[in-house]
Amino acid sequence: MKAIRIVIFALIVVFSHSLFAQPDRVYTSLKEINDPSQVYKLKLNYKRLHQIPPQVFTFTNLTELDLSKNFIDSIPPQIARLQNLERFNICRNRLHSVPDSIGFLPNLKYLNLGRNPILDLPESMGQLAELEELVLYLTGVISVPATFFTLNYSLKLLDMRACPLDYDQQVAIEEILPRPRKRWDHVCNCK
Numbered sequence: 238m239k240a241i242r243i244v245i246f247a248l249i250v251v252f253s254h255s256l257f258a259q260p261d262r263v264y265t266s267l268k269e270i271n272d273p274s275q276v277y278k279l280k281l282n283y284k285r286l287h288q289i290p291p292q293v294f295t296f297t298n299l300t301e302l303d304l305s306k307n308f309i310d311s312i313p314p315q316i317a318r319l320q321n322l323e324r325f326n327i328c329r330n331r332l333h334s335v336p337d338s339i340g341f342l343p344n345l346k347y348l349n350l351g352r353n354p355i356l357d358l359p360e361s362m363g364q365l366a367e368l369e370e371l372v373l374y375l376t377g378v379i380s381v382p383a384t385f386f387t388l389n390y391s392l393k394l395l396d397m398r399a400c401p402l403d404y405d406q407q408v409a410i411e412e413i414l415p416r417p418r419k420r421w422d423h424v425c426n427c428k
Contacts, residue, residue: 260300267292274298282306282326294318305329305349317341328352328372340364351375351396360384368392375399379406385413392417 263278267290270276276296286307293302294315301324309330317338324347332353339348340361348365351374362368363384371388374396381395395410395417402410402421410419 263301270296277301279303289313289316291315297321300324300344302326312336312339314338320344323347323367325349328374335359335362337361343367346370348372358382363387366391370394370396372396373400377401379403381410381413383413389414389416394418394420396420398422 259275260277263280264270264276265280267281270292273292273295274297277298278301279293279296279299280301280303281290282303282305284307286304286309288309289304289312293299294313297318298321299319300321302319302322303324303326305326306329309327310332312327312332312335314336315338316336319342321344322342323344325342325345326347326349328349328351330353332350332355335350335355335358337359338361340359340363342365344367345365346367346369348368348370349372351372353376355373356377356379358378358381360382361384363382363386365388368388368391370393375398378397378400379402392414395414396419397410398420399422407419407421
């Protein structure tokens with residue numbers, strides 16, 4: 238009889254958590270979070286952050302993460318723990334590189350790396366099979382890895398405006414990614 242009560246209590250707890258889950262709620266402070274499993278959207282822009290708070294990597298149900306307009310200079314490998322992440326905005330920070338672990342986010346659809354002093358992208362990003370939009374606006378990126386050919390059908394937009402691309406670099410990108418729409422400052426008549 239005691240075991241049955243325990244099971245019933247456990248079911249009530251699990252059921253009540255699912256009733257009170259608020260997938261549309263956008264958290265704007267880590268202080269307001271009581272249950273990491275209930276965090277789906279987190280917006281920590283303009284927080285003067287110098288690193289991604291380690292707690293963020295415990296929010297395994299996170300689908301949207303906005304860390305834009307901070308002072309973050311690196312993305313730790315733990316980013317790969319956020320397996321449900323669909324939208325990641327880390328524009329206007331101080332990133333010089335993107336870790337290989339970014340390629341292990343199977344549900345990522347939108348990635349904004351714009352306005353960071355990034356020069357290269359990791360080959361692992363070619364594994365982002367769901368990626369639809371990649372923003373590299375005002376970075377130093379002038380090429381994409383050859384592995385990006387796998388993104389040719391999922392990627393809908395590649396934004397490389399204000400990147401220091403010349404005509405030959407645009408042609409090379411067009412050869413790897415002929416299907417997605419590109420946004421760059423000087424129109425490439427590559428086709």
